[in-house]
Amino acid sequence: MSDNMNDKNENLDETVVDETAETASNETVDDVATDDIAADASSADSIESIDFAVVYDDDNADTTEVADDAATAADTADGSDVVANNANQVRETLALRSSDEPTVLESHEMVKADSTTSVSSQLDNEIKRNRKKDEFFFKANPTFALDHVTVTNRKTGRNILDDLSLSFHAGATHAVLVDAEDREQHQALLATMVGMVRPDRGNVMHKSANLSDVEPVEMLGHRIGFIPQRFAFRPDLDAESNVLYAMDASNRNFLKPKPVIARELLKRVGFDEVTSGLAVGEVSELNQRRVAIARALSCEAEVIIADEPTAGLDADDAAVVLDLLKKFKRDADRKRAIIVVTTNPEVADAMDHSVELD
Numbered sequence: 001m002s003d004n005m006n007d008k009n010e011n012l013d014e015t016v017v018d019e020t021a022e023t024a025s026n027e028t029v030d031d032v033a034t035d036d037i038a039a040d041a042s043s044a045d046s047i048e049s050i051d052f053a054v055v056y057d058d059d060n061a062d063t064t065e066v067a068d069d070a071a072t073a074a075d076t077a078d079g080s081d082v083v084a085n086n087a088n089q090v091r092e093t094l095a096l097r098s099s100d101e102p103t104v105l106e107s108h109e110m111v112k113a114d115s116t117t118s119v120s121s122q123l124d125n126e127i128k129r130n131r132k133k134d135e136f137f138f139k140a141n142p143t144f145a146l147d148h149v150t151v152t153n154r155k156t157g158r159n160i161l162d163d164l165s166l167s168f169h170a171g172a173t174h175a176v177l178v179d180a181e182d183r184e185q186h187q188a189l190l191a192t193m194v195g196m197v198r199p200d201r202g203n204v205m206h207k208s209a210n211l212s213d214v215e216p217v218e219m220l221g222h223r224i225g226f227i228p229q230r231f232a233f234r235p236d237l238d239a240e241s242n243v244l245y246a247m248d249a250s251n252r253n254f255l256k257p258k259p260v261i262a263r264e265l266l267k268r269v270g271f272d273e274v275t276s277g278l279a280v281g282e283v284s285e286l287n288q289r290r291v292a293i294a295r296a297l298s299c300e301a302e303v304i305i306a307d308e309p310t311a312g313l314d315a316d317d318a319a320v321v322l323d324l325l326k327k328f329k330r331d332a333d334r335k336r337a338i339i340v341v342t343t344n345p346e347v348a349d350a351m352d353h354s355v356e357l358d
Contacts, residue, residue: 142337146164172329195216221252222301226305286321305339306341
């Protein structure tokens with residue numbers, strides 16, 4: 001009996017020991033959890049204690065004070081290396097903004113402006129070096145040009161015009177001096193320039209238009225005013241009727257009534273018998289040349305081609321005709337290329353530019 005009691009007491013003691021051990025274990029787990037919660041709370045308190053500086057990009061703000069505030073916030077944060085790095089980056093960024101050195105884009109714009117100014121200055125200096133106002137031209141853009149033109153006489157095989165290149169610019173007078181003994185070359189040059197003969201090679205250009213692609217009516221009615229040596233006017237008509245005849249033949253529209261334009265042109269060329277009603281064949285030879293010039297101007301072309309405009313005139317009348325041609329190279333509303341084809345060296349020298357054919 002006593003033995004059984006002893007066994008029960010031992011079992012009871014073991015149960016108490018196990019419960020005590022489990023209780024101690026539970027207390028240990030609770031302590032660990034409590035410590036973790038306390039650590040989390042401490043960490044949260046540490047995070048909440050970090051101060052962040054918000055920097056606004058304000059032109060009126062003092063950039064130095066903002067940078068110092070950011071640096072102070074970095075120093076006061078315990079163990080906050082990230083905050084310190086952020087403050088340094090803010091300070092460097094503000095330092096870049098306040099730099100007086102030009103950016104890459106600003107430097108590029110300065111170089112571009114300097115280059116443009118340099119080119120403009122060179123052009124101004126080039127123009128100032130020339131005495132005549134119309135002596136400086138942009139060679140790439142002539143108003144009228146012969147580009148490697150060759151005209152061959154098919155019967156003889158002669159190249160009357162052989163790879164000829166000439167350029168004429170609006171706002172100036174030009175002369176082409178031909179050999180007085182080479183009548184064939186003289187006629188071939190005129191016929192090619194006004195579109196009556198098409199070159200065998202090369203092109204005759206009015207600005208960007210090839211004259212080979214232009215109708216003859218448009219050629220002489222719109223693009224070229226032609227003053228031939230013969231048949232420059234109708235001798236049976238008076239001056240006003242002569243100009244009206246040319247305007248009607250041009251088949252173009254005019255902003256003002258044609259008779260008004262005709263009278264204005266005749267007055268501008270100095271014709272003093274506008275309302276006389278006399279046939280042009282009965283007036284002086286100088287006035288006949290005036291009528292011929294007015295007819296050429298009536299089509300409002302930018303190119304005026306005159307064949308021997310002073311032939312048969314004395315020195316004084318020839319000077320009047322040349323002065324008229326020079327006058328009309330530039331109007332208030334347009335510029336013209338005045339081209340004189342002549343065998344007279346004195347007439348060629350009177351023009352702004354001259355070239356002699358071989």
